[in-house]
Amino acid sequence: MIKKGMLLLLLLALSLPGLSFVGAQDDCNFAEETLKIGTLMPLSAPGAVLSGEQMRWIILEAVEDINEACGVTVDGQNWAVEAIIGDSEGLPERSQAVAERMIFEDGVVAMAGVFHSAVGLATMGVMQANAIPTVFSEPWNDNVTANGIQPYGNAGARVESNEEGIDYIFRISPASSMTSKASVDWLLYLGVDDVVIVAENTDYGVPAADKDKELLIAGGLDEDNVDIFHIELGQEDFLPLIDRILARPTPPDAIKTQITGETALNFTNQMTEAGLAPNEDTICITNQNAYQADAYWSTVPDGNYCAFFRVGIVPALLTPVAQALNDDHYAEFGADIASFALATYDAVWLVTDAITRANSLDGATIALEIERSDVELSQGRYHFPYTTQTKSPLEDGLPAWMWHQWPDPAVTMMQFFRTGQRGPEAAVIWPPAYWTHDTAYIEYGTDPEAE
Numbered sequence: 001m002i003k004k005g006m007l008l009l010l011l012l013a014l015s016l017p018g019l020s021f022v023g024a025q026d027d028c029n030f031a032e033e034t035l036k037i038g039t040l041m042p043l044s045a046p047g048a049v050l051s052g053e054q055m056r057w058i059i060l061e062a063v064e065d066i067n068e069a070c071g072v073t074v075d076g077q078n079w080a081v082e083a084i085i086g087d088s089e090g091l092p093e094r095s096q097a098v099a100e101r102m103i104f105e106d107g108v109v110a111m112a113g114v115f116h117s118a119v120g121l122a123t124m125g126v127m128q129a130n131a132i133p134t135v136f137s138e139p140w141n142d143n144v145t146a147n148g149i150q151p152y153g154n155a156g157a158r159v160e161s162n163e164e165g166i167d168y169i170f171r172i173s174p175a176s177s178m179t180s181k182a183s184v185d186w187l188l189y190l191g192v193d194d195v196v197i198v199a200e201n202t203d204y205g206v207p208a209a210d211k212d213k214e215l216l217i218a219g220g221l222d223e224d225n226v227d228i229f230h231i232e233l234g235q236e237d238f239l240p241l242i243d244r245i246l247a248r249p250t251p252p253d254a255i256k257t258q259i260t261g262e263t264a265l266n267f268t269n270q271m272t273e274a275g276l277a278p279n280e281d282t283i284c285i286t287n288q289n290a291y292q293a294d295a296y297w298s299t300v301p302d303g304n305y306c307a308f309f310r311v312g313i314v315p316a317l318l319t320p321v322a323q324a325l326n327d328d329h330y331a332e333f334g335a336d337i338a339s340f341a342l343a344t345y346d347a348v349w350l351v352t353d354a355i356t357r358a359n360s361l362d363g364a365t366i367a368l369e370i371e372r373s374d375v376e377l378s379q380g381r382y383h384f385p386y387t388t389q390t391k392s393p394l395e396d397g398l399p400a401w402m403w404h405q406w407p408d409p410a411v412t413m414m415q416f417f418r419t420g421q422r423g424p425e426a427a428v429i430w431p432p433a434y435w436t437h438d439t440a441y442i443e444y445g446t447d448p449e450a451e
Helices: 004-015 049-068 092-106 117-129 176-190 205-218 239-246 261-273 293-299 320-333 339-358 363-371
Strands: 035-041 072-074 077-079 081-087 110-113 134-136 169-171 195-200 226-231 254-258 283-286 307-311 374-377 380-383 411-415 427-430
Touching: 035 049, 035 092, 035 339, 049 081, 049 110, 049 261, 049 320, 049 339, 072 339, 081 092, 081 339, 092 117, 110 339, 117 134, 117 169, 134 339, 176 205, 176 254, 176 283, 176 307, 176 411, 176 427, 195 205, 205 226, 205 254, 226 239, 239 261, 254 261, 261 283, 261 293, 307 339, 320 339, 339 363, 339 374
Parallel strands: 035 081, 035 110, 110 134, 134 169, 195 226, 195 254, 254 283, 283 307
Antiparallel strands: 072 077, 307 411, 374 380, 411 427
16 A cells, blocks of 8 residues: 555645655665654643644654655755654643744744644744744634734734745634634524524634624624623533523524533533533534544533534545545544644645755745645645735735635534444535535434434
8 A cells, every 4th residue: 555655745746747756665865863843732731632632643644654755855865854742731821932942942944733723823923033934734713824914913914024024824724714604604504593602712712703693693693692601721610601501581593612622522511411402492513523523422422413513625525645544543543533633734744845845944935835835635735825926815805814824624514413423424514515414404313314
């Protein structure tokens, strides 16, 4: 069987006819030093530890696959790639310190990955100031990319922060506005009139919930029928909040969570145990963590019929590389790989591919090559239409967050309909083009596959 790394290099060679590479069976003659790529992930509380562990596994897979194909070549010299892994703990202040250590002590030449929006927002200024090309694979906050061409907080636009006007920050995960639109379009299609949103009080949860409410109201819901409740990341007891929702005169049509990691699983568990949702009256919408079904069912045993959004190619359309990674992960851990992990794998390849094409370890040169990317990887064909070498998205009447943003991440809604299902076995219920069971929602207590 062809190795994943060699398969991706073949894909890159097809995408870029001028690209050449050496097979792993040849003598790589690596340089004595390694080429260091930094990455931040939540490996301890209060961060999303389960997600962080998947990111750590996939980063090491990416590095192994790249090195099997003789690493990265610059000026005829092959460099073995080394992953410098930092624990963000999901905390902005912690992650900023770790990022600085990676740059000043470890000597990373680029960054790839990152999970939480708060971590991305806290570290992007450090990367920009030190000319470290960075491809984020999971932060969703709109400002991660919008700050390239517009101020954020006390920071001006990144393209104005250096003489060359170069922006070093890229994103291949969706912006929150993208995911909110997909899930809200689905809810509006179902005809809901009353929605409760429970969101973590972070740079991800607050703006995501606000965008949900904005889109729901724009879609025709009364403002008084869209309630937002905020919880703290790492919170364990949600019964007072659940009791408040249960005490409403009428049950909501849907309860939508904007919560990450283990906190999302704990809230969903307490919600289902209390009978709040899912049921005949109320749709349960939980986090994409549900796709990691082993952790989901062990924490949320009553979570059948919950829907969840998923970013990335639908299971039936996984590319050979994505399928091989999923198979390897399932064989090792008994769990399917999350889409953000696949995107992290791709982020490492995007960075190393740009270094090879730049034929340089200079940050500015690498960043310009990332802007020119046009490559097929595990989650699709990556390109960045709005860059320093093209134009601003504002010129096309698009939002600022489209800057340095991959425009094509797939956002779908999925739903379990049998207890214990694996993630890929859940029904795809949105958008209609990807329906697996010819329906936008599986009614509580039914089985679309029952004879």
